[in-house]
Amino acid sequence: xxDDRRLSFAELDAMSDSVAHRLTELGLVPEMIVAVAxxxxxxxxxxxxxxLKAGGAYLPIxxxxxxxxxxxxxxxxxxSPLLISTPSIAGExxxxxxxxxLEPRPLPAPQSATDxxxxxxxxxxxxNFTSGSTGEPKGVLVEHRGIxxxxxxxxxxxxxxxxxxxxxxxxxxxxxxxxxxxxxxAGATLVIGAPDSPSLAEIASxxxxxxxxxxxxxxxxxxxxxxxxxxxxxxxxx
Numbered sequence: 264x265x266d267d268r269r270l271s272f273a274e275l276d277a278m279s280d281s282v283a284h285r286l287t288e289l290g291l292v293p294e295m296i297v298a299v300a301x302x303x304x305x306x307x308x309x310x311x312x313x314x315l316k317a318g319g320a321y322l323p324i325x326x327x328x329x330x331x332x333x334x335x336x337x338x339x340x341x342x343s344p345l346l347i348s349t350p351s352i353a354g355e356x357x358x359x360x361x362x363x364x365l366e367p368r369p370l371p372a373p374q375s376a377t378d379x380x381x382x383x384x385x386x387x388x389x390x391n392f393t394s395g396s397t398g399e400p401k402g403v404l405v406e407h408r409g410i411x412x413x414x415x416x417x418x419x420x421x422x423x424x425x426x427x428x429x430x431x432x433x434x435x436x437x438x439x440x441x442x443x444x445x446x447x448x449a450g451a452t453l454v455i456g457a458p459d460s461p462s463l464a465e466i467a468s469x470x471x472x473x474x475x476x477x478x479x480x481x482x483x484x485x486x487x488x489x490x491x492x493x494x495x496x497x498x499x500x501x
Contacts, residue, residue, distance in 0.1 A: 264452060264453070264454045264455065264473060265304055265305045265454075265455040268305055270305055272450070275308070275309065275312065275447075278309045278313075279309050279312035279313040279316055280313070280316065281313070281366060282309060282310055282312075282313025282314070282316075282317075282347075282365065283313045283314075283316035283317035284317075285313075285363065286313065286314065286317045286319060286345065286363070287317050289345060289361065289363065291314075291317050291318070291319050291345065292318070292319075293318035293319070293386065294318070294319070294320055294386060294387040295318075295319050295320070295342075295345075296319065296320050296321070296322050296340055296341075296344055296387075296390055297314045297319045297320070297321055297322065297344060297345045297346075297347060297363075298321075298322045298324050298337055298340070298344045298345070298346045298347070298348075298360070299311065299314070299321050299322065299323055299324060299346075299347045299348070299434070300324040300325075300326055300333065300346065300347070300348040300352050300353060300356070301326070301347065301348060301349070301352065301434075302326055302352070302458035302459075303430065303433075303434065303455055303456055303457070303458050304455060304458060305455065306365050307434060307455075308443060308447075308453065308455070309365065310347045310365060311443065312447075314347075315382075315388060318382065318386070320386075320387040320388055320389050320390060321388075321389045321390075322336070322337075322340070322344070322389065322390045322392075323389065323391065323434040323435045323439070324336065324337070324346075324348075324435065325433050325434065325435040326352045327433075328435075330354055330355065330356070333356060334356060334359075335400075336392055336400065337356065337359075337360060339392075339400075339402060344360055344361070345360070345361045345363055346360040346361060346362050346363065347363045347364075347365065348362060348363075348364075349364060350362070350364075382407060383407070384406065384407050384408035384411065385406050385407070385408060386406060386407050387404055387405075387406060387407075388405050388406055388407045388409070388410055389405050389440075390402050390403065390404055390405070391403045391405065391435065391437060392435070405440075410440060410444055413440060413441060413444075413445075414441075414444060414445050414448050414449075420477065420501040421449070422445055422446060422449035422451045422477065423449060423450075423451065424449065424450040424451055425451070425476075426446065426449065426451040426452070426476045426477055426500075427446075427451065427452040427454055427473055427474055427475050427476050427477070428442055428445060428446040428451060428452070428453055428454065428475070428476070428477045428478075429442070429454050429456060429466075429469055429470065429473070429475045429477075429478055430442040430443060430453060430454065430455045430456055431456045431461070431466070431478075431479070431480075432479065438479045441479055442479055445477075446477075452473075454469065454473045454475060456469060463484075463487055463488060463491060463492070464492075466484075466488065467488065467491075467492035467495045468495075470492075470495045470496070470498070470499065471495040471498075474498045475498060475499060476498060476499060476500045476501070477499070477500065477501045478499055478501070
């Protein structure tokens, strides 16, 4: 769910198949890194899933970062990468990288849609860069097994199909890994927050309106929310 838009798992499957097919046509091979610069949205989730289906790995680029910082991180990749974005977000980066724009609706998927890149637990899933506050940003390579370990159904907060998870973290922050993949892998509902940084009142409204059951918040944000909007937390289990 994103605002008033709703996507079923079948629709998500079809749209991400289209992305995987297009990336494969553009030369994507297993573990090739694809940069993603999109606002928090349904399209962002479709892009990430499409990359993984094709056997690639994603590099999340926060659209709010200065252009120079985005250019530096892209320049650290071993080859000129594919960049999933929009012209307005990519800006001048579109002149230097292969810009892939998402179609407004899924394209017909090929018969071999399920035969994309071979996946093993040791295959690269995504790359996150550190902040660089103590020097140069360093790329951290995260394998599929790392995500699977995080989503272990034996954890105390394991999700069920009736759960609803609010996605608030910037895509470049590792918390987004849990927010996005935990509900999708559990058949739960992923509720996507606003593209920009929401206010406390907007977060409270999202929790109440969508009956959120699982939240990932910093301690400071949780305490502020509990102090001013405690009643909206009634639906939150974890």
